[in-house]
Amino acid sequence: MIALIARRLLQLPLILGAVLLLTLALAWGVPGNPLERAERRPPAEVEAAMRAQYRLDSFWSFAWSYTLRASGVRYAIDARRGEPMDGRDVFDLGPSLQYRDQRVADIIVDALPVSVSLGAAAIALALVIGVGAGVAGAVRPGGVLDALTLSLALVGISLPTFVVGTALLALFAIVFGWAPVGGWGSLRSMLLPAATLSLPYAAYIARLTRVGMIEALRADYVRTARAKGLPERTVIFRHALRNALVPTVSYLGPACAGAMTGSFVVETVFSVPGMGQHFVSAVQNKDLFLLMGVVLVYAVALVLLNLAADVLVRVVDPRVS
Amino acid sequence: MLRLALPLVLLASVALAGLLAGGAPPRADFVMVNRGEVSTLDPVQMSWLQDFRAASLLSEGLTRWDVFSESFDPVPGVAESWTISDDACAYTFRLREDARWSDASPVTAHDFVYAWRRLILPDGGGDYAALLSCVRGVREFVEWRSRQLAAYAAASTRDSARAAALWEETVRAFDERVGVHAPDDRTLVVELERPTPYFLDLTSFGPLAPVHRATLERHESIDPRTALRRTDPSWTRPGTLVSNGPFRLTEWRFKRHMRFERSEHYWDRQRVNVRSVAIPSIADGNAQVLAFRSGAVDWTSDVTPFYRGEIFAAKQAFHAAHAPEVARLRAAGLDPVAIDRALPRDPRAHVHAFPSFGTYFYNFNCRPRLGDGTPNPFADARVRRAFARTIDRESVARDILRGGERPTRTLIPPGSIGGYASPPGLEPDVEIARRELAEAGFPGGAGFPAIEILVNSEGNHALIAQAVARDWGSRLGVRARVIVKETRAFREDVKGGRFMVSRATWFGDYGDPTTFLDLNRTGNGNNDRGYSSPAYDELLAEAERAADPAERLAILARAEALLVEHELPFAPIYQYVQQYLFDPHRVGGISPHPRQAQDLSRVDILGDGVGADVAPAMRPGRAGGSLAPPAPPAPHGTTP
Numbered sequence: 001m002i003a004l005i006a007r008r009l010l011q012l013p014l015i016l017g018a019v020l021l022l023t024l025a026l027a028w029g030v031p032g033n034p035l036e037r038a039e040r041r042p043p044a045e046v047e048a049a050m051r052a053q054y055r056l057d058s059f060w061s062f063a064w065s066y067t068l069r070a071s072g073v074r075y076a077i078d079a080r081r082g083e084p085m086d087g088r089d090v091f092d093l094g095p096s097l098q099y100r101d102q103r104v105a106d107i108i109v110d111a112l113p114v115s116v117s118l119g120a121a122a123i124a125l126a127l128v129i130g131v132g133a134g135v136a137g138a139v140r141p142g143g144v145l146d147a148l149t150l151s152l153a154l155v156g157i158s159l160p161t162f163v164v165g166t167a168l169l170a171l172f173a174i175v176f177g178w179a180p181v182g183g184w185g186s187l188r189s190m191l192l193p194a195a196t197l198s199l200p201y202a203a204y205i206a207r208l209t210r211v212g213m214i215e216a217l218r219a220d221y222v223r224t225a226r227a228k229g230l231p232e233r234t235v236i237f238r239h240a241l242r243n244a245l246v247p248t249v250s251y252l253g254p255a256c257a258g259a260m261t262g263s264f265v266v267e268t269v270f271s272v273p274g275m276g277q278h279f280v281s282a283v284q285n286k287d288l289f290l291l292m293g294v295v296l297v298y299a300v301a302l303v304l305l306n307l308a309a310d311v312l313v314r315v316v317d318p319r320v321s
Numbered sequence: 322m323l324r325l326a327l328p329l330v331l332l333a334s335v336a337l338a339g340l341l342a343g344g345a346p347p348r349a350d351f352v353m354v355n356r357g358e359v360s361t362l363d364p365v366q367m368s369w370l371q372d373f374r375a376a377s378l379l380s381e382g383l384t385r386w387d388v389f390s391e392s393f394d395p396v397p398g399v400a401e402s403w404t405i406s407d408d409a410c411a412y413t414f415r416l417r418e419d420a421r422w423s424d425a426s427p428v429t430a431h432d433f434v435y436a437w438r439r440l441i442l443p444d445g446g447g448d449y450a451a452l453l454s455c456v457r458g459v460r461e462f463v464e465w466r467s468r469q470l471a472a473y474a475a476a477s478t479r480d481s482a483r484a485a486a487l488w489e490e491t492v493r494a495f496d497e498r499v500g501v502h503a504p505d506d507r508t509l510v511v512e513l514e515r516p517t518p519y520f521l522d523l524t525s526f527g528p529l530a531p532v533h534r535a536t537l538e539r540h541e542s543i544d545p546r547t548a549l550r551r552t553d554p555s556w557t558r559p560g561t562l563v564s565n566g567p568f569r570l571t572e573w574r575f576k577r578h579m580r581f582e583r584s585e586h587y588w589d590r591q592r593v594n595v596r597s598v599a600i601p602s603i604a605d606g607n608a609q610v611l612a613f614r615s616g617a618v619d620w621t622s623d624v625t626p627f628y629r630g631e632i633f634a635a636k637q638a639f640h641a642a643h644a645p646e647v648a649r650l651r652a653a654g655l656d657p658v659a660i661d662r663a664l665p666r667d668p669r670a671h672v673h674a675f676p677s678f679g680t681y682f683y684n685f686n687c688r689p690r691l692g693d694g695t696p697n698p699f700a701d702a703r704v705r706r707a708f709a710r711t712i713d714r715e716s717v718a719r720d721i722l723r724g725g726e727r728p729t730r731t732l733i734p735p736g737s738i739g740g741y742a743s744p745p746g747l748e749p750d751v752e753i754a755r756r757e758l759a760e761a762g763f764p765g766g767a768g769f770p771a772i773e774i775l776v777n778s779e780g781n782h783a784l785i786a787q788a789v790a791r792d793w794g795s796r797l798g799v800r801a802r803v804i805v806k807e808t809r810a811f812r813e814d815v816k817g818g819r820f821m822v823s824r825a826t827w828f829g830d831y832g833d834p835t836t837f838l839d840l841n842r843t844g845n846g847n848n849d850r851g852y853s854s855p856a857y858d859e860l861l862a863e864a865e866r867a868a869d870p871a872e873r874l875a876i877l878a879r880a881e882a883l884l885v886e887h888e889l890p891f892a893p894i895y896q897y898v899q900q901y902l903f904d905p906h907r908v909g910g911i912s913p914h915p916r917q918a919q920d921l922s923r924v925d926i927l928g929d930g931v932g933a934d935v936a937p938a939m940r941p942g943r944a945g946g947s948l949a950p951p952a953p954p955a956p957h958g959t960t961p
Binding site (some may be wrong): 030031032033035036037039040041042043044045046048049050052053095098099100101102103106107110111113116117118120121123124127128166169170173174177180181182183184190194256268269270271273277278284285286 | 329332333336337360361362368446448451464470474544549555576577578601603604607611612614615617812813814825826827846
């Protein structure tokens, strides 16, 4: 296990370097002037000064300068020269070109905990709903409950989150007044976005659990357990569920990564100040610094979450080596 | 089983830990949803309406706009009075003694000199750096600084000492060459290149606000690599930002919320009607309306949900139900908000659609050849006129936009500039259009190349373009197709002249026709059409030379007539409306003026016992300070 963790962590800088170059090449190739913010174009001399300031005149100059700053090398060089330094500049991700009062590092520090928190709540909720529905359906395959959970799962996967989100918002925030329309920082403000975000994951987990459970319930060891006269409840929850959940646990890594990084629509509908909003607005605005910063964080999150899922699978199922 | 529950426990812990990092502040007296996220509070960097709105809470220029006067008069702000020289080229402002920064230090004329130098210099990176080019010596100074920076970039030795020396030289050059001086702490003298009737209007505009010199000096440095003066953006953080407006910034969590408290050092604090203002960040148009309806928000400044048309239709139905009363109140001279306030309470009255200071139009590429090198049929004014005459503007406003937008045939929004009346514009007429197209060599549209209408993917631009393409197809016999591009790619194509016809928008910045007309001057950086007319340029030059303000406006109206009746480098389509949501019985102080800038220190929650609790209403324009009286009230443009 330790070898696995060490290997993955050692791969991280290589992965980040590749992601950085690829993203920058793609973003650079997208048409559009990153310095233009409104319909009007800045005066020519202002644009020239900005290009010089941010090294936007050449791809390689920008990439080199960005890599030195984001990796901390520039800080080390400047510190050695004895230049006055700000501690926040160690990993200098630059300013946002669109929101010029904001530093990318500050934006990420502010937004990352929100996205992680929302994603974690959504997956926790999805686990409870999905596993419950999957088990309920698998106990009597083809029965009424099974048909109902399968139908609900289909709806959960098919309905776009902006429809579900707006509907939940109108119902629970406006009609009943149980939740705030937007904002962040209380359990009430988290419930609706987490529920909306969890639905597709819950549906997928329900289907995975159902299939795993049906297979497990047909296995020899379950037949043996039943033959011994164990109560059905014990057979299901103590013997079958453990094996039935292995695919679900494997799915948790990508699911967590998806929920924590891909919640743009939900974040927008519920005004949740997370990373997803920044990612999309950075792409739309060709905000190179913000885009690079968010993508690098996503890359780190994906590697670490997949690693965590692999570790968890080994904890749940010792047969996996 | 415990192992199985492990992921769940982990996830729940992470979710709760993240929540603890949040935390919303208590409700402010006045809560507004801004048009978008505030991108900067640095006056030099400002570019968007939402930035200017937030800035108007925090800072005050030499003057403030009287947003309830029809001519949007500048009234005393930091300057308590001013005098204008006989040749109208020198303004001497007297600053009030009690103008204070939020740290209680006095606002001085030197703060203005410092702030305006930042704005003028190319170093700051501001879209409005050219705003003060009417000031003596600014153009030459900017050119000189640009040459200096280019020489530094080309030099082999670049180091901190040399960059700092260049900066010292720059400061000296500014003092010597540019006509902005502070003889003492309370006197600011501005010398203009030529009489600029709208100069006083500019002094209310956000980018010309003063900055707190001591704070900025702590956050500015010279980049030895480029010799540019650069600013650490953290100077606008709450706790660091020192401002001179009616409010001070107490909280700013990016894309979460902003909060402002009434400043105890603002000279006119007695007139400020709310103790606190909050701007929560709600990006989604539907959620903004829901937030208003749930009572979490008092004012939504830009209503954009997909059911915007239905909201406006409900408002119209409300007025129709009270038609006699509405007509009586209108005849009595009440402004639109006062009329709603006088009617019985009804949620439908919370919707307000005010004409705004922006026009939607279609650019015609006026260059002799198109981007691909082929001859450009739109280089011929007869063709442009034919196409402009055959757009069904009423149908666009009525069937597609449905938000109260006004079809228009002129560039300058009617009623937005005191003393100015636009010409009628080109009369729609299909027969004349067909004749002109035939005269240009395309009888019945025969031989006309397939037209591409370039639009960006946001909003309903593609729908409008399809309607216009249909009009041109059925009325002129030409084939037109719509090209939809992502916004940044679209802008690049338009700026590069790679289009035949493209959608465009322009919002004015200051109260003078040139804020729109300059766009079509030969070589203007925003002249996307590539239009060049010596006659038009000469009219603008003639207006610059005109000594009499009324004569000047008449010349500018002739210039606009040349554009919208003869040359048609663009086809005006509609005047924007700004759709607001607020309860007129609860909120006072929101101005319906087309200029859209609000003075949020006038906003009042009615009946809460704080502030005047009396809603201000629109009234005829008047002059402030020692400004000469403005031109007589204008006919409000031409109704298309």
